[in-house]
Amino acid sequence: MEERIKVIQNNGVPAHIAIIMDGNGRWAKKRALPRVAGHHEGMKVVRKITRLANKLGVKVLTLYAFSTENWKRPKSEVDYLMKLPEEFLGTFLPELVDENVKVQMIGDRTNLPSHTIAAIDKAIHDTKNNTGIILNFALNYGSRAEILHAVQHVLKDINNGILKEEDLSEQLFSNYLMTHDLPDPDLLIRTSGEIRLSNFMLWQLAYTEFWFTNVLWPDFKEVHLLEAIEAFQSRSRRFGGLQSEE
Ligand code: FPP
Numbered sequence: 590m591e592e593r594i595k596v597i598q599n600n601g602v603p604a605h606i607a608i609i610m611d612g613n614g615r616w617a618k619k620r621a622l623p624r625v626a627g628h629h630e631g632m633k634v635v636r637k638i639t640r641l642a643n644k645l646g647v648k649v650l651t652l653y654a655f656s657t658e659n660w661k662r663p664k665s666e667v668d669y670l671m672k673l674p675e676e677f678l679g680t681f682l683p684e685l686v687d688e689n690v691k692v693q694m695i696g697d698r699t700n701l702p703s704h705t706i707a708a709i710d711k712a713i714h715d716t717k718n719n720t721g722i723i724l725n726f727a728l729n730y731g732s733r734a735e736i737l738h739a740v741q742h743v744l745k746d747i748n749n750g751i752l753k754e755e756d757l758s759e760q761l762f763s764n765y766l767m768t769h770d771l772p773d774p775d776l777l778i779r780t781s782g783e784i785r786l787s788n789f790m791l792w793q794l795a796y797t798e799f800w801f802t803n804v805l806w807p808d809f810k811e812v813h814l815l816e817a818i819e820a821f822q823s824r825s826r827r828f829g830g831l832q833s834e835e
Contacts, residue, residue, distance in 0.1 A: 593815055598646060600822045603775035605649040606642060607797070609789055610634070612781025612805030625669040630807035632677050636684075641811045643688060643722040645818070649771050650724055653789050657697065657731030671701070674726070675708040682712055689721030695767035696730035725771065732791040739765035768793055776821045778814075780806045796828050 613627030620626070635652060642650045655670055662670075678685075678692075685692065692712040709726065742765050746752035752761075763769065773793045779785075782803040786794065800817040802809075825832055 590811070590815075594645065597815060597818055597822070602646045603798075603818060603821055604647065605651065605772050605774040606647055606776045606778065606818075607651040607653070607774040607790060607794070608638070609653045609777070609779040609783075609787060610806040610809075611779060611783055613807055615781065616805040616807040624666055627805075627807055628666075628670060628673060629676075632673055634807060634809050635677065636681055637811060638809065638814055639685075639690060639722065639724050640688065641814055643690060647722055649774075650722055651695070651727055651768075651771075651774065651790070652725070653727045653730065653787075655696070655728050655730070656788060657729055657734060658788065660700075671705045674705055674712075674728070678708045678712045682715060685712070685724070686715055686719070689719045690716060691719040691721065691723045692716045693723055693725045693771075694728055695725060695735075696728040697734065698729070701729050723771070727789070730767075730789070732786075732788045735767055736792055763792070766792060773797065775826075776800060776817065778802070778817050780804055780809055796826070798824055798826065 610631055613631045614624045615627070616630065617624050617627035639650060654673070659670065660667060692709070692715075694709050694713065698706055705728070709728070739762065743752065743757060743762065747754055747757075768790070773795070774790065774797045777790075777794055777797045777799045779799070779801050782801070784801055798821050800820050802813060802817070804813055
């Protein structure tokens with residue numbers, strides 16, 4: 590594994606990896622466990638993958654922890670998911686601080702329970718001066734809502750004379766998104782065999798490489814992250830242009 594890590598590090602590690610962590614429910618069902626047991630196991634995987642990504646030199650890891658559509662789930666499951674950040678950070682925050690991880694969040698804070706926000710805000714505060722990997726939780730996040738909100742903000746700035754319509758560019762528009770301080774993801778991973786984006790970072794993923802696996806998130810191991818990055822490294826990214834040797 591160490592040798593494999595070294596080779597990966599020499600081949601250009603993706604700066605930003607985004608993950609749609611899917612399959613927790615199916616993992617639990619296969620074991621005749623309640624769905625929330627899958628979420629709990631998935632939480633432990635978050636820790637392992639964050640550590641490895643940090644070690645590899647990944648700069649940003651964005652994890653889709655709760656989508657705006659997830660409110661449709663039974664209240665008991667939603668309540669459990671809303672307690673996970675507290676449990677995760679309650680257990681692992683000291684370790685994240687030690688390992689130089691910087692916690693951030695994207696998503697709509699307004700509907701989140703105050704106990705969830707309090708846990709996240711404490712983590713953001715306690716890690717704000719860290720310079721290692723950014724662990725960015727997408728919590729109550731929906732990409733269309735994010736884009737719509739950005740458009741409203743742009744219009745407001747134009748109406749107030751803060752922004753000139755002719756100055757609006759892709760780069761400038763990106764500054765109005767929740768990811769304004771982050772580079773676009775280089776690599777998107779989705780687990781559990783689903784091949785869709787589910788309203789995740791639609792603007793930001795325009796040129797991202799996608800990697801899908803049938804592995805359920807609670808079964809996702811370090812080796813799967815290495816596999817995904819190796820696949821990424823074997824692809825040629827042209828951003829719509831031609832390869833330099835063509
Ligand atoms: C999708 O699986 C997963 C989620 C909706 C929740 C993801 C959350 C975690 C992995 C834990 C987050 C950890 C922290 C630290 C906040 P699913 O329930 O849709 O699975 P299924 O498709 O098999 O039903």
